[in-house]
Amino acid sequence: MCTPRCSSSRRATRRRSPTRSSYATGWTSSPRSARSSGWRPGTTGRDDGHMKIAAGQFTSVPGDIEANVGSMQGLVRAAAGQGAALVAFCELAATGYDLDLIAGRPELWLAEDDPRLDPLREACRTTSTAALVGCAALTSGPRPSISALVIGPDGELLARYDKTHLYGEENDVFTAGTRDGRFTLDGVRFAVAVCYDNRFPDVAERAKADGCHVYVASSVLDEHNDSFGEGSIRSG
Template sequence: MSGPLGVATVLRVATVQSVPVNGDVEANLRRTESIVEQAVAAGARLIVFPELSLTGYDLALGDDPRMWFAPGDDRLAGVRRAAAGSTVVVGALLRSGSRRHIASLVLNDAAPDVVAPKTYLHGAESDLVEPGEGPTVVSVDGWNVGLAICYDTAFPEHARAARAAGAQVYAASALFTAGEESKISGRMVSAAVDHGLWTIMANLGGHQLGERSAGGSGAWAPDGSVAAKAAGCDEEIVTAQLH
């Protein structure tokens, strides 16, 4: 798939394999700001972080009101400034009115935050939050990007719905641990080939849920070939050019 007509044909993306400190929002925000600055300096126009990148994946954290974010949250002002015209996708527990979600927040320095809730919940997540209603699609430099969160990628209809909504890119924020490497490649390649999409995935790195990360953050072309991939399982910024 080539770039959209009438806009730049190349979209430079960064998938961030970040390693958050569970429950330390302040430290995670500082590190997020630093990583965004690095990715912007490298030319990235879309910067995607993993699932729950601002808190770490620990559902028990939902008992602490400090772990919950909201659209327009002042704590994200530094990330918005660091974006410097690029678009940043971070993962958070989100409260919007009476609704609670595991969500991606789409940030830049010139527009209101966009909320992209997780559609398909897994295990105990349903005791803490409610599901979203399908993929959120946002525009970045004229490219339409469908957003997914981890378990969403297990359902082909999620990527199909994103494509039907005009997406040219399917971007997943995820948590895959050691032993789940085949899930990463299988799901991202299937979404790419079945729907003619560029696919990108940002995985939590380090140790999560007491297990080693599977790593594997990267990008896949519409023919299923690997365009870029993390070298290891710890923190890494993986860049790719979509065209």
């Protein structure tokens, strides 16, 4: 089942599921300029001084980018109808979290302007909603990165973040990023992280020092794996 969800929090929070899922975490240091309001069906929420951020949860079809993009564009439209300004999808949502599959099929590695993302770009453009898309992305080297591509409300690429802290066997398939993730939406500065990045408090500490109001993390977890360990994120 595909379900857009929004949550309200001023501190780093987590949503956990017994199956693989996605969630976004966030803290805000300025509740007037960046506050996730509650998910209230039938309200838009864009004109009351709040910003709604939706976590787009669905089960990816392994290796089927077209089907997964179709699910994501549908969730963007549904979340936009409830007033979301940003929809965050899970780590490797475009392909599913299947490391062997990704390693063996380079055609699954997306370019920043990949035409297979066009239906999602169109959904963002026609609804004036941004989307954070988890994917395997092309790099200048022989391996892809685990990336979050942020498509802006105009349908153009707003930012790209490559996961800097790879976990376990990810090191055999991907290239680690070297830069922190940042973007600005509706005047609000965001920090971006992916899954295992959240084990490292300095990621969130740099975001706060850099003036970010929202920390959005794209993850894939199962019931035995929690990348948000005790003390992994601190906010104040």
